[in-house]
Amino acid sequence: MTRSARLTQAMDLLERLDGGAPAKVEANLNAFSPDAAELVLGYAFTDIVSREGIDLRTREMLTVAMLAAMGTAPGQLKFHIRAALNIGVTREEIIEIVLQVSVYAGVPACMNAITAAKSAFAACSV
Structure with missing residues (x-):
């Protein structure tokens, strides 16, 4: 096909x-x-995702924040953290996004996002 x-x-x-x-x-x-x-x-x-109006880097940061806040898609969250790192989002920015999740989505969601971020960080050479 x-x-x-x-x-x-x-x-x-x-x-x-x-x-x-x-x-x-x-x-x-x-x-x-x-x-x-x-x-x-x-x-x-x-x-x-390919639409104009928001650059890909910003879209990936938003995606990480939304997936982290959802707390129900750990595989997708790890993928998008790695993707964000691959296109120039820094570890420090990921950390800040994850910490922000604790305020608006709760500590459990933040803890899950920390686990995903640690796994993504370990998998990335960025």
């Missing part, structure tokens, strides 16, 4: 965020449904 231009754009952005992720993510989604990568990644990374 040929990739659509929309999915190709999504995968290119995903490659910028984490060079090892695109093939693995696409395979995982397509194992669930042949349309899943197109629908999920096309929507998330082409239709939303």
